[in-house]
Amino acid sequence: MARVVRFHEYGGPEVLRIEEIDVPKPGPDEIRIRIKALGLNRAETLLRSGNYIETPTLPSGLGLEAAGIIESIGKDVQALVPGDAVSIVPPVSMVRWPTYGELMTFPARLVVKHPALLSWEAAAAVWMQYLTAYGALIDMAKLRKDDCVVITAASSSVGLAAIQIANMVGATTIAVTRTSSKKQALLEFGAAHVIPFAEEDLEARLKDLTGPAGVRVVFDPIGGPIFGPLTAAMSRGGILIEYGGLSPEPTPFPLFAVLSKMLTLRGYLVHEIISDPVRLEAAKAFIINGLISGALKPEIAKTFPFDQIVEAHRYLESNEQFGKIVVTI
Incomplete structure (x- = not known):
């Protein structure tokens, strides 16, 4: 069992609930990650309120960015092993691959070993x-x-x-x-x-x-x-x-x-970048080089603990932030 964030109806931040669910073991080409930090995005407020380009079946999870430690890997996963520190390239469908949770599963192609110089908070704020x-x-x-x-x-x-x-x-x-x-x-x-x-x-x-x-x-x-x-x-x-x-x-x-x-x-x-393997690899190389050189450095506006996910969403919608809002687990 793991704690995850879901919503059972559309609405404001107050519809978000922290619930315990069974997280499935990783299948072929999948990786299960113990999440350490989440990066919040406007798209998540749109999904939660029923105004996103994707229509979920309720109850639904949400979330596009995270960083954590690989707990287990499925068949055919290469170059990544349990214990690796990784971050998540945003999935095309956050309904299918949500990030808001203590333990979540993702396709291996969206999992990146980020530079070791990054904190969990910074790593969760990179890819989107x-x-x-x-x-x-x-x-x-x-x-x-x-x-x-x-x-x-x-x-x-x-x-x-x-x-x-x-x-x-x-x-x-x-x-x-x-x-x-x-x-x-x-x-x-x-x-x-x-x-x-x-x-x-x-x-x-x-x-x-x-x-x-x-x-x-x-x-x-x-x-x-x-x-x-x-x-x-x-x-x-x-x-x-x-x-x-x-x-x-x-x-x-x-x-x-x-x-x-x-x-x-x-x-x-x-x-369109995420769905094209060639363009995605070029983007990842450019970004990782920028992170290593210091030319790219995520700006963290504010961090919230996981139990304050509702408050984090309220702050996200306030337009007061300068940079990324991060939730730590």
Whole structure:
């Protein structure tokens, strides 16, 4: 028996329950892990509230990231053995492979021996944020040294990961956040420029910063009215990669900006990197090298004990955090 987090109905953080269940032994190509830490993600609040791209059968588990120690392995598992310290690449289905629990089973292909320099908390905060940012900026946009890249929702874990990855390749980072409350923290974290879009004219500020060249790459999880000023400041042939829909307002299609500048608007889910073995291996190598060099370092906003999972979800939805929320077991 092991304690896991499940929900029996959709709703707010209060629907989460810690229950004891039997965790199955690992089957072929599977690994069972004694979890030490969990990384929390927005997707988990969407699943819990019934607004996610995946529809669970209730009761359901949840969770996309974790780190821990291998307890046992199934048939045909290679290169990993009991006792290894590992972390989890987010599964395409968190309903099938949830991470919120003391003892959980995962496909061996999603289990990574992370660098030994990482704490459990940091290891649980690696893969969702860095894979998401890598897939957009490096795999798709081919970000390069002379680029200006706009990163919206910049104080989120993915936004911070994007700043670090852009800095790794020498691009100029323009962090966009709602208010100036996190401006100084973003500058200290490594953003070259910060624009609080609720307080300043976003289009005008972007044009001031980039001049005639404009912005070649935009990385955005918000959508909504922000599309207008973002695309107006983009360069000819630029690419806007949309990986979320946080805005409750409709997202207008900026037809004339797209036509006149021949822009690419690209919808993106990290699943396309995770589901492609070749692209995933390239991403893992890039990220591990960055972690070892120190160029990539997960920012932990706050940690909670496992028994406070409800409080952790409340904090996740508060938008007060700067970086990743982690739960320890």
